[in-house]
Amino acid sequence: MKYTFAALAACAVLATPALAQDLPQPVKARQGQFNILALNLGILGGMARGTVEYDADAAQAAADSLVAVTMVDQRAMWPEGTDMESIDGTRALPAAFENVEDVVAKWEALGEAAVAMQAAVGDGQQAIGQNMGAIAGACKDCHDDYRASE
Amino acid sequence: MRRLLTLLIPVAIVAIGIGLWLTAPSRVDAARFDGLTGAADRGEAVFTAAGCASCHHAPDAEGEAKLVLAGGQPFPSDFGTFYAPNISSHPEAGIGDWDLEDLANAVTRGVSPESQHYYPAFPYGAYAKITDQDLADLWAYMQTLPADATPSRAHDVGFPFNIRRSLGGWKLLFFSDDYVIEDIPAELERGRYLVEALAHCAECHTPRNALGGLDTARWMGGAPNPSGRGTIPPLTPDELTWSAADIAYYLETGFTPDFDAVGGHMAEVVENFAALTKEDRDAVAAYVKALPPLSE
Structure with missing residues (x-):
């Protein structure tokens, strides 16, 4: 029991540097916003593909969340020294x-695509599919230039 | 001693002669294209699937400007940095003064109109399998694209890789116009053509040996990123567990099954596949799902 505890404690200490809580707050913040986007896009994407049944309320809530996240101002999230060459745990x-100005412009383009989705999701499954392309395009535009491959 | 020399010299001359003969650029038989007429509208799909613009557009081009094939993007590798050349329709800076035979030699043999070898950063090993009709259509389409006068940038490649003739030896070792996955059911042939020939997926997704040849025993097994940063993921079914529908959806939208979005050079690949038909995306997904697992 004692050994198990010691081993667990050692593991926890060794594993700590890789855990997200050690990332600088702006990095945690930007990764958090991307995760909220992915979670809600998953709900909409599932309905668009037909793997999840269309539900107008759930779709609207997901699209509203997308819009809310894209309204978060980006300027505080990209301080110098938080790129992948400087620290582990990011692919920026x-x-x-x-x-940074271009990052902000691309984020705003995502916001416009999210607003279009928000206005359309109530019209049914097909409307979601028609608006997924613009959101995917906005993601790609930024990842193409600013995120490294895994 | 003298007798030995008189014996060795002719042997050396013959050896050099054989070496030069073996490494000489080989050209296509121009008669192959007699009677073929290219159609630019079909050629656009070939061009998109082959991803020509993804490497040959100017480094910071966006949207429609990606069809200006001015070149200039850097491709770092273990052998130096290659710069994609200008392949726009400009007669001097680009390839505007070529004909279909020149394109076929370049794309399927890696040989320039001046009979020089191209470096295999240009994926002619994959393109070698392109059909004659697709080549004719591709050439018809490329001639409709805009001209750009930007001169091609010289590759930054050190000795001995800067000796182009040595690429003849490389081709002897690694160039083949055979498919890697043989004996495939008819319904997977379109997917194989897209993956192994046009879209040249293996160029990044298959590891390379010390001389830069593809390690076909580990076909689509994933590889280090040639930029030196990160890795390119494996596509074999033991590693990539997405369904065929997931793969096709990723190629259409760039979204993974957990709705992360595509990045890096793959973003350009998805842009191309999104512009192709659903049938083609489904064909690629079916081929990928049929890949032999790495452990075999």
């Missing part, structure tokens, strides 16, 4: 930090 390329 240094280019993002040299072009």
Whole structure:
């Protein structure tokens, strides 16, 4: 029992550097917002693909959440020294930090696509599918330039 | 001693002669294309599937500007940095003065109109399997794209890789116009053509040996990113557990099954696949699901 505890404690200590809580707060914040986006896109995407039954209320709530997240101002989330060359645990390329204005512009483009989704989801499954492309395009536009492959 | 030399010299000359003969650029038989007429509208789909613009557009081009094939994007590798050349329709800076035979030699043999070898950063090992009709259509389409006068940038490749003739030896070892996955049911043939030929997926998703040849025994087994940062994921079914529908949806939208979104150079690949038909995306997914697992 004692050994198990000691081993667990050692594991916890060794594992700590890899855990997210050690990332700088702006990195945790930006990764958190991307996770909320992914979670809600999953709800909408499932309905668009037909793997989840269309539910107008759930779709609206997911689209509203997308819009809410995209309203979060980005300027505090991309401080110098938080790119993948500087720290572990992020795939943000240094280019993002040299072009923060462009990152913000691309985020705003995502916001516009989210607003279009918000207005359309009530019209049914097909309307979700028609608006997924624009959101995916906005994600790609930014990842193409500013996020490294795994 | 003298007798030995008189014996060795002809042997050396013959050896050099055989070496030069073996490494000489081989050209396509132009008669292959007699009677073929290219159609630009069909060629656009070939161009998109082959991802020509993804490497040959200018480094910061967006949207429609990606069809200006001015070149200039850097491709770092263990052998140096390659710069995609200008392949726009400009007669001097690009390939505007080529004909279909020149394109076929370049794309399917890796040989320039001046009979020089191209570096295999240009995926002619995959393109070698392109059909003659697709080549004719591709050429018809490429001639409709805009001209750009930006000169091609010289590759930054050190000795001995800067000796182009040595690429003849590389081709002897690693160039083949055979498919890697043979004996495939007819319904997987379109997917195989897209994956192994046009979309040249293996160029990144299959590991390479010390000389830069694809390790076909570990076909689509994932590889280090040639940029030196990160890895490119494996596609074999023991590693990639997505369903065929997941793969097709990813190629259409760029969303993974847990709705992370595509990044890096793969974002350009998804952009291309999104512009192809659902049938083609489904064909790719079916081929990927049929890949032999790595452990075999």
